[in-house]
Amino acid sequence: MTQSSTYPATPHGVLNTGVNTGKLGMWVFLASEIMFFTALIGSYIVLRLGADSWPVPGDYLAVPVLAVNTFVLITSSVTMVKAVQAFDAGDNDRSARLLLLTALLGCVFLTIKLWDYNHMIHNEFKINTNLLGSIYYFLTGFHGLHVLGGVISLLVIRSGVKSGKLLGGQHFRVEGVGLYWHFVDLIWIVLFAILCLV
Amino acid sequence: MSDHHAPQSLLSRVFSTDHKVIARQYLYLGLVGLLVAGLFALMIRWQLAYPGDAFPILGNLFWGETNGVMPPEFYNMLFTMHGAMMVFFAITPIVIGAFGNFAIPLQLGADDMAFPVVNMLSFWVMFLGAVIMTISFFVPGGAAGGGWTAYPPLSGVANYGVGHGASLWLLGIAFAGTSSLLGAVNYVVTTLNMRCAGMTLMRMPLAVWGLFCTSVLNLLWVPVVAAALFMMFMDRTAGTAFFLAGPGSLFAEGGALAGQSGGQPLLFQHLFWGFGHPEVYILIFPVWGLVGDLLSTFSRKPAFGYKATVLSMITILFLSQIVWGHHMFTSGMSPLLGTAFTFLTITISVPTAIFFLNWLCTIWRGSLRFTPPMLFALGVVFVFGIGGLTGLFLALQALDIWLHDTYFVVGHFHFTLAASVFFGTFAGVYYWFPKMFGKRMNQSLGKWHFYLSFVSLTFVFFMMMYIGATGAHPRRIADPTVYNFLGPFQDANVLIGWGAQFLGVVQLIFVWNFFTSIRSGEPASDNPWEASSLEWVAPTPPPHGNFPVAPTVHRGPHEYNAPETGERGWLTQAEPSA
Amino acid sequence: MERLITINDAVTEIDWIFDYATILTSCIFAVVLAMLIGFAIKYRERPGHKAHYTRGDSPAAVRMSIVVAMLVFFGVDISLAYFDHHAFLELYGNPPSQDEATVVDVFAKQFEWNFAQAGSDGEMGTEDDIFSINKLTVPAGKPVLVRMRSLDVLHSFFIPYTRGKQDVLPGMTTAFWFDPDKTTAAARAELDDPNFEYEIACAELCGLGHTTMRGIMTVLTPEEFAVWEAEESANAANFDMPEIWWDWSLDPADYAEEDE
């Protein structure tokens, strides 16, 4: 449905490319996010291969905790897909519940991460201990910030879905936040494999 | 979306989501940035003209202990802030922020940007960046002093002589980058998805094409520099060492980098220039597009080879992202990479030559009206001609090893960046002022402003190139009299100094013209330049929602003197042919 | 004001390329300027003169654009790149080997150049090494290989008379080499300026004293150099700089394995 508009004459969303304006905007934003994480993960890869010696991540990082965290984020991706499907089917309440569940899983991910951080800082693995520390905290820190942003927007969209206030114009927002959430999960999958395990 | 008919509260007016209000906000921020950074330029040139003497007014005000002579760290701060504020807080707000926000929705026949709230956010994030930059002046140790390129380890370590302002500087630039990113998302989606009926991609004015290419480059490369700046921020404050290297003794206890372990300084240069070269194209693309439109509008004939110009722009869009290495020929980058980047860089001159030729063919057999926008557009053709051609020297590896970090480079990028974008800025302001403010600017003052700026600017930047090439005058040095081989070039520095002061004073003509016309210029008609693009179809100044009746486009953007236009000689894009 | 003199004749090729590029670009710019001013005057708006309507997408226009593009690419770009690459290979392509060149180890620090040369025994790292600050003395006729590292920030070793510069980085050894043929005395005679010196400048911003990082390079004839070297290494200044020469490997073999 074309986005109805409150402007006098021109319809707000004239879809020249056939792609919904919100979706195009979200994918354009994700393209810039890809470049952001390219710079981060790329710097890690290049610095690591250029370094003479590199500590074994297993000694510093609690791999089982991170594995659990990965499962948490994957399940949140599933609940996100279910939420979008529910919203498409028009079942606002179920969709709102699933959005809340996704947001909660996001919070669980963040709490596990913070607990992991202070556990590591406790036994002297800080951001300036070595290059692995700096890169680990920097990359997972920025990823955490993105997860936090995702959780907040999930809650905002959920309140819109719950009150049914989502006009035609904002119909796309549920799928938009879904795309963003899957992207954040995808980045964690790459980070987990490259940074924490190898 | 805010309700349009209820009286607008102050809050909704300040944080307005109307693209025209945001355009004006960007314009004012950009003009302030231009003024401040311009003053820095005058101070730099005065210091180089008279290095040993006391600085006229500020001397005894600030530097009593050196009885008025400017200390070198202040000089470092001057050219750092001159570069950074010009690029991020003067040119970006005006050329991309103001022109983009004002022109894109109007020229595409849309009612507003695709995401109005994100658009409002993009201005206020830029404003926050500007506030942080201003605060960084008054932090102990003064503002950043490591050059606008902020190479580590100088800018990456707190106690290497660069003030604490550098940490705030990094945040300020990161905010300005985020603002460009948010704006770029808006511009790309609006250009792709919000064109009115009949406005195909090949009927868009060239200015919109320029802004589209700018936004794509912004989108892809601003995040990369934001990552690099955050890394350096962590290096300065959190004790990480992404870009810091050095002997073991440094990292041991008591060393300057105690407790950190080595990264690589070259990594920052690659990340920065990976963004840096697309950045200089980000700044020039809107001007290329605007000049293409203006030359056609004021020669009363279509832009020559519209499709070829658009194709060249897209080619340059790709090429500009794979050539950043020519900034690093002497920086320790491997010579093999240097040769690869030389051959990649020289290919950019082919698409540039094509659209430059199209500019000249546009004014060929035209009927030229020398209004201020046209004069500034012709000025851009001249200065970008010089700038583009001197770029060839610096693309070559062996020649760049001689010319790098001399005033030849400074002269080159001031021609392409400062002169072309400077004239492009004024061309845009004089062209859209009637539509933006509903009043006309004084045309003869505009012409005087052009002639005087053109003469002094060409002289100043040409002299820079001369002393750089002939005398190998190193860049960024506070006192050229230290070196004997620069002796004969000191009076050239004095000439450049006075030329720059004259250029600065001449800008007052514009400032006077701008503000008096806003207050008491005579009202402007809907289409003062008899141009055909859609923004002149909207009423002056355009209401919220821009077009009372949705326009439908019937022809290309510059169909002047086409057979179908009959006696009047021009038809706007929205008028059906008779 | 004409250009600075060169330290040997090979380097004049850089000046030649600069002049060649200047002539090439000036011709192009002359054409551009003629078209710009000519069209502005010839086609200014005046009564009875109408603009000629053309979109410029006729086959003739496309052909013209392609011809100009080819002209620019082959005439300007490829010719410049060819000469430049030739000059690059000749000047910077093959470094002199360490036993047939005067090896100078430069150690840049915030705001001074530290030079170290093997004394008369030709071995670096022995007692008779010659250390000096901001003063470099090299024999004419033999190529000079300068190996550089920095203690703190980026610097750039720039001798304008060699038409070249090279950044000095902490944590990475960069190199720069040139053939000093013209001795300081010969240069003074040529310029008949008695106190002419080959100056060394820092071309990369390195902080407060960036301007004052000036060094002097004296080029002596081989005989004078031998006398100077013997005298210097006899009373090798007991520079207490051991901690600066930290893990700087001087043995080419170390670098060799890294190579393959």
Added chain:
Amino acid sequence: MTDAAHPKVNAISIFLWLAVLTAAEVGVVYLHLSPVVLAALLVGTAVVKALLVASYFMHLKFEGKLILWMVGGTMILATFFLLMLWPDIVGDPWAWVMAEG
């Protein structure tokens, strides 16, 4: 809206695949393989999982050419950028001069 309603994506099966692959990744780490083989395996599984999430959860499989070109182009640009970083940061660009013996 011209956007076709998204075909039903079986979220659970994709989830199972992801879970299995993650478990495999963690398992492989404890096998003490040589670092290069371990790195190759891990990067391989990471790429597979990323493609799974991108194509099914983010509907890239059902998107039009415009978005595929955008994402694909960005990935190509990213890999080119990192490859150009390689000689300087990973290798020592001036070792060939020192090795002149």
